Each structure stands twice: as C-alpha cells, then as structure tokens.
Amino acid sequence: MSLKAVFFDLDGTLLPMDMEVFIKSYFGAISQKLAPQGYNPKELISVIWKGTGAMIKNDGTHTNEEVFWNAFVSFYGEENLKDTIYFDKFYEENFDELKSVCGFNPKAAETVKALKEKKLRLILATNPLFPSIATEKRIAFAGLKPSDFEFFTSYENTSFCKPNPNYYLDVLNRTGLRAEDCLMVGNDVSDDMIAKDLGFKVFLLTDCLINKENADISKYPHGDFDALSAYVNTLL
Secondary structure, X not given: OOOOEEEEOOEOOOEOEOHHHHHHHHHHHHHHHHHHHOOOHXXXXXXXXXXXXXXXXXXXXXXXHHHHHHHHHHHHOHHHHXXXXXXXXXXXXXXXXXXXXXXXXXXXXXXXXXXXXXXXXXXXXXOOOOOHHHHHHHHHHOOOOHHHOOEEOOOOOOOOOOOOHHHHHHHHHHHOOOHHHEEEEEOEHHHHHHHHHHOOEEEEXXXXXXXXXXXXXXXXXXXXXXXXXXXXXXXX
C-alpha cells in the first residue's frame, strides 16, 4: 500500500473541542463585538448561520468567502459591507479568547511532527467556513504552525465544503495527489469519512467523535492518536 500524504481535519481532531460549546462561544463573542455597530445579536447570528448554510451548499462557482458575504448582503444590504472591518477586527483582536473553550492534546502536534519526519506530505483539510486568520489561530491553539502543512483550506481559497466530495477532489487537484495515496484523518463520520468513497484511506479519531447518523464506525480504522500512529505504520 502506498501512502504519500496525510490529510487532517482540525476542529475536534487536532484541536479537541466540544463543537456546541465552541459555536455558542463564537457566536456570543462575535455578536458582542458587532453590537456597538447596531447589529442585533440574535439577528446577526441568524444571518451568519444562513451564510454558513450557503457555503456548505456552494457549488464551486464562487469562493466560500463570496458566498458568505452575498448571504450577508442579501439580508443587510450592500451598504453594510463597510462593516467587514469590524469582523476583521474581531478575528484579529478577540478570536484568541476562544482558546479557553478548546481543549489541548500534545499528541496532536507530536503526531504531526512524527509524520513530517517520515517525509509524508501534510494537508490541513479543515472545513473552510472561516477566514484564514481564524484557521491560523486555531492551528496555534493546537500547538502547531501553518507552516507545518503544505496547504490548508479557508473560506478565501476554497469553493466547496465538507461533506461535498468535490471539496476533497479540489484539494487533490491543487496538490497533485491521488486519493489512493492519501489518508484522511478526522473525527466527523459524515464530513471526514466520506473521503473513503473517493479512494482515500481513512482513520476516524474518536477523542471528540461526531456521529450524527449513528453510523457503524467499526468499518473504519479508528481510535486515539496512538492508534493512528500504529495504523500509519501499517501503511508504510
């Protein structure tokens, strides 16, 4: 079996978190930041959810960034695009506060380092719903650096989202990799394990398992970071 690259999910995989707690804290923080500009918190959260839903349904004709802000404009109007500077300030000045609601597992960074030493190519395949600055900060929360990966997806550079198979096909095309030479590691059965249908090898990290449809996970190699390392060794 060949293995040339490992694709990692971020939230709940390299960065331990309870997704519901993180999302609640994120919405609370960003709505508080925008409230002085006249944004009703409940209304703003609803619009952000609409934008997120639009990104998940993105068909590849626009970047996720464009799709999100189109949803924003459809509710608030183009004149409110002037307020993007306050969203930017939130990510620059306040997003770091969310580290307190995330966990930390030193084995995440240790595993990434060990795989780099094995000369494997590393791709951060995080669902591209956030701007790159927020992704880079979450990478740091996990004890890693953006330079630990040769490529990571963000809403600026990607036009699909998980679980759309085109998300994975797009990353393969950009990196010149073949699915059969890659391992996808993630904690979400629906979003991450779909890569298997494209020919990826997969590993389900169960520390922060998300299994919305109660799928039988026994069909996937699964476990913690130690089990992941052991599985990678069987592929080399």
